[in-house]
Amino acid sequence: MPFDGVVLHHILKELTPLIGSQIQRIRQSSHDEFLFSCYQQGQAATLLLSPHPEEGRIHITNKDIDDSGSSHFLTIARHHIEQGFIKAIIQHGNDRVITITIQKTNQIGQIETLELIAELMNRHSNLFIVKDNIIIDSWKRVPPFSEATRTVLPNTPYTYPVDNKPNPFVSFTANSFETAMAYQGISPLLANAVERRGVKLSTPIKPSLEPETNQYHVYDCFDNPVTFESISALLDTLYFDIKQEKRHAQQINDLTASIEAKIAKAHMKLSHLDDDLDQGKQRETWKHFGDLLYANLPLLRKGAASVTVTDFDGQTQVTIPLQETKSPQENAAQYFKKYQKAKKAMEHIAKQKADTLLDIEWLQQTLYDITQASPSDLAAIRLAMQPTKKTKQKQPISKPKQFMLDDVVFYVGQNAKQNEVVTFELAHSSDLWLHVKGSPGAHVIAKTTNITEAVLRYAANLAACHSAAKHSSSVEVQYTQRKHIKKIPGYPGSLVQVVQYKSIFIDPDCRAIPGSTQSRTKIE
Numbered sequence: 128m129p130f131d132g133v134v135l136h137h138i139l140k141e142l143t144p145l146i147g148s149q150i151q152r153i154r155q156s157s158h159d160e161f162l163f164s165c166y167q168q169g170q171a172a173t174l175l176l177s178p179h180p181e182e183g184r185i186h187i188t189n190k191d192i193d194d195s196g197s198s199h200f201l202t203i204a205r206h207h208i209e210q211g212f213i214k215a216i217i218q219h220g221n222d223r224v225i226t227i228t229i230q231k232t233n234q235i236g237q238i239e240t241l242e243l244i245a246e247l248m249n250r251h252s253n254l255f256i257v258k259d260n261i262i263i264d265s266w267k268r269v270p271p272f273s274e275a276t277r278t279v280l281p282n283t284p285y286t287y288p289v290d291n292k293p294n295p296f297v298s299f300t301a302n303s304f305e306t307a308m309a310y311q312g313i314s315p316l317l318a319n320a321v322e323r324r325g326v327k328l329s330t331p332i333k334p335s336l337e338p339e340t341n342q343y344h345v346y347d348c349f350d351n352p353v354t355f356e357s358i359s360a361l362l363d364t365l366y367f368d369i370k371q372e373k374r375h376a377q378q379i380n381d382l383t384a385s386i387e388a389k390i391a392k393a394h395m396k397l398s399h400l401d402d403d404l405d406q407g408k409q410r411e412t413w414k415h416f417g418d419l420l421y422a423n424l425p426l427l428r429k430g431a432a433s434v435t436v437t438d439f440d441g442q443t444q445v446t447i448p449l450q451e452t453k454s455p456q457e458n459a460a461q462y463f464k465k466y467q468k469a470k471k472a473m474e475h476i477a478k479q480k481a482d483t484l485l486d487i488e489w490l491q492q493t494l495y496d497i498t499q500a501s502p503s504d505l506a507a508i509r510l511a512m513q514p515t516k517k518t519k520q521k522q523p524i525s526k527p528k529q530f531m532l533d534d535v536v537f538y539v540g541q542n543a544k545q546n547e548v549v550t551f552e553l554a555h556s557s558d559l560w561l562h563v564k565g566s567p568g569a570h571v572i573a574k575t576t577n578i579t580e581a582v583l584r585y586a587a588n589l590a591a592c593h594s595a596a597k598h599s600s601s602v603e604v605q606y607t608q609r610k611h612i613k614k615i616p617g618y619p620g621s622l623v624q625v626v627q628y629k630s631i632f633i634d635p636d637c638r639a640i641p642g643s644t645q646s647r648t649k650i651e
Contacts, residue, residue: 132312221312410469420459427455495567568594
């Protein structure tokens with residue numbers, strides 16, 4: 128791990144200005160990164176502390192990081208540490224352990240001293256809130272009798288990890304990989320540089336990143352590195368610029384797999400509902416049997432297993448099964464009861480089918496949105512997949528795309544939430560509304576009542592090029608006035624009912640955006 132004790136040793140120098148500052152707010156990102164907003168004498172800074180098993184680190188960050196994460200540890204940290212003042216930041220030897228001493232006035236006016244301890248040791252990484260050497264809480268808990276060497280539970284004593292290797296900043300005489308690894312806080316990367324490049328810990332640091340491997344260090348360890356002014360700037364670039372793409376791709380893959388599984392499950396449900404509807408067609412036969420039995424009551428006798436009667440056409444013979452223990456009237460009533468029960472069931476199944484089709488449409492729209500999503504958009508999609516009152520309030524909303532042609536403004540939704548905003552917040556009732564029929568994509572609004580052929584073609588091309596059908600030909604685009612678009616109760620605002628519309632068929636010309644289209648069109 129490049130983040131070794133030597134890197135941490137030098138990061139402490141960058142954290143020194145935080146001493147004396149107040150921790151005004153503590154947040155947590157969706158990647159288990161804790162953000163401490165610190166303030167002192169008009170200067171604000173954000174300290175990032177991550178116990179991630181692969182990306183554990185501590186540094187000052189200037190990035191705008193999402194704070195949608197939550198945990199029990201965050202709640203405890205806010206209760207005990209928020210509004211406290213940082214009094215000291217020290218490293219335990221040259222190990223990957225850092226202790227931040229915090230003083231805070233409690234509810235009865237007494238000053239309490241607490242410690243926020245970070246152990247940044249790969250899969251053993253952990254965070255602790257400690258008072259008088261007793262653990263108040265920890266990010267990860269380790270019960271007794273586990274394979275770990277230490278028990279980590281609230282109200283148990285805190286002990287530092289044991290590392291008896293010598294501190295290289297006290298005395299360092301290593302000149303080979305093996306001798307360098309005998310010191311505390313030396314990573315294999317640095318040990319290799321000691322042997323092959325003659326690196327000395329007394330030389331000035333040069334925070335460097337190797338682009339091909341994304342490895343980094345504070346000393347000269349690489350042949351063609353990118354250098355930075357500070358370690359914090361290096362780590363910001365690595366984890367929020369370079370690794371953002373990798374994270375984003377992984378999140379897209381995970382979310383896509385989850386939604387595709389939901390779509391497959393919905394299609395299976397739809398198949399079962401269709402089977403139930405086919406079986407339910409038998410209900411008309413039961414009603415027919417009941418009508419025939421009532422019409423022929425004088426001819427029927429109790430105890431018969433079946434009866435053959437002439438149908439209402441006066442020619443066809445119909446054999447009706449009977450229950451021998453029931454009278455003719457009871458048999459007829461039984462058939463009508465089965466008919467009524469099946470009729471109600473069919474109404475319920477039909478509604479379920481309609482709801483399932485809407486669910487599939489919503490999921491397919493979401494699947495399309497993912498392919499167009501930025502990291503912030505992806506966060507909104509994840510929240511939308513778990514719609515609670517809390518998450519609905521926290522959903523970030525990026526701005527819809529905006530285009531201009533002949534003084535007409537066009538708005539294009541880039542995801543489901545933007546489609547809702549475009550249609551029901553930005554559009555006037557008389558504005559032109561467009562959407563590709565039968566395909567997930569953007570809601571498009573043209574802010575005009577003067578719908579010329581040029582405006583219509585341009586808007587239709589926008590809709591086609593911002594849809595899953597953008598690579599198709601002769602794409603059908605629905606268009607109508609906004610007043611003919613209705614929300615579907617119980618569903619997101621991006622799922623709408625189009626009361627009346629016309630169609631325009633267009634060959635998408637996405638290279639013509641922005642600008643007037645040259646697409647071939649046919650209007651119905």
